[in-house]
Amino acid sequence: MKENRYFQMVYLLLEKGSMTAPELAKHFEVSVRTIYRDIDILSAAGIPVYATQGKGGGISIQDKFVLKKSVLSEQEQTQILMALQGLRIVEDEDTRALLSKLNSAFQKQNVNWLEIDFSSWTKSGAGKENFQKLQSAIFESRVVSFLYYNGKGESTKRVVEPLKLAFKSTDWYLYGYCSMRSDFRFFKLTRIRNLEITKDRYTRPIPDQIFTEAEDFEMETIQVTLLFDKSMSFRVYDKFDDEVTETQDGSLLVETVMPNNELLFRYILSCGDKVEVLHPQSLRDKISERARNIAEKYKT
Template identity: 50%
Template sequence: MEQSRLFKIVYHLLEKGKSTAPELAEKFEVSIRTIYRDLDAISAAGIPIYTTQGKGGGIFIMQDFVLNKSILSEQEKEQILMALQGISITEHNQTDELLMKLGGLFQSKVTNWIEVDFSEWYKNTPNYDVFNLIKNAIFNQYIITFSYFAREGNYSNRTVEPIKLIFKNKDWYLYGFCLLRNDFRFFKLTRIKELKILSDTFKHEVKNIPEIETVIKHNNFIPAKLRFSPKAAFRVYDEFTDNISKDNQGNLYVNIDLPDNETLFSYILSFGDNVEILEPDYLRESMKEKLTLMLEKYIT
């Protein structure tokens, strides 16, 4: 237990940069006296650990220190290499050199066991220029500007503090703080145009960044019941994993929460005539109105 705590203290200091004995004592649930004994043991093991007194002081490890490769187990080394292989699609061939270096450092064979491709079979690959520009802006905390086409059809110029890139439901999104809306927002990468990285920087404390799940929960959703014909079974089983039932004719029934916006109709219409909204009634009526307006465009 003590050896495990020593490693955790080292990892914590490497990650945070600096801490105090009371903070470490609280985090690891031991006394301050025990923490000082642990620090002596860490120092005796050859890890350059220092303490400074007074305001702004604390406990830290020499900035240029790196952990010896022997601390990682063989399984952990393999997990690191496999994780790099899994994300290599976002880096093109830039990851290949890193994989070779780590493979040599770990004295492990890099097995090409997995391939990840986020593009669709019939669609061009993602705009990597936009992806990499945003990635660099995130790492360096640069503010970015771009033109954006929202799902409501409106166009606007946005200035954003980029937080992270997210792959969700077959598409890449930017999650960041929009200075125009004064709130955290999602931006679909394919709708971002005229991207520019500014020289201005930003800084958000981790505790001030809301969890993505929290932001999503703020959206309005409609509980709905849908009936699909047997022809749509392949998509139903692809896209819905729970709450699927089947009748004697092979029709499939799904209960699902759908977003209360235009995305809802676009998604349902993507099934063509192989889907029917059963509940709620007002959603059925809204779909009828949509279909009537669509039909009018084809009346000659």
């Protein structure tokens, strides 16, 4: 975005002191002509940026210039710091430096409102590393390639234009345009392997909303009725929240919609004998069949 380039250019010149137009053009990957046009726009906005000719010359901002925090309200200042704090979760050096500068400029203490750990309780995963790489790829509009494992354990090589990182339910996803499918797709970060940022760039705009518009994110679903033993309350309320009805004997009745795929079977079987499928009958039959197959494996 142009506005983001203007903002970065001001801070870059404040930090470096002076840079040539070709250096700025290379940094932002635009033409020298565009840089001079940006300088004119910044000057018109009241920022004292100027260019000097000859050896040792370049583009600079007057030494006494400071970014006026008065152009932003107190609420806007806090919102900016909170947004940057969210990005800082992935330990990005540029973001930390910018956050420090703005904290100083706004005379505010660090707004530590968010903390995320990408690893599980038992082991570290690839989620954080993938998040960092994809963040860089999205900011630079670069195409990525990776090996992706679907829910059946099958792997495919994907080339994707990364558009957004999104958190849905309990997992992080990449939303982007997949060249193999010729369509927009969601990719679970923990299923991405061998992620590489390519030199290719894309110009596809980033959508404002994705979950409300992307029907393909929603799996095929099925209406189910489950009866849990009261000892499973910690798991039941974690997953189903306000869909739980407590019966007279303390059992927990859940009527909900769940994915009609392997995830459903894995969840029910993970509850062992502490859950009973009441509806539909077809699901009861499949669970019963799987239970028989499991029991058969343990016969001596």
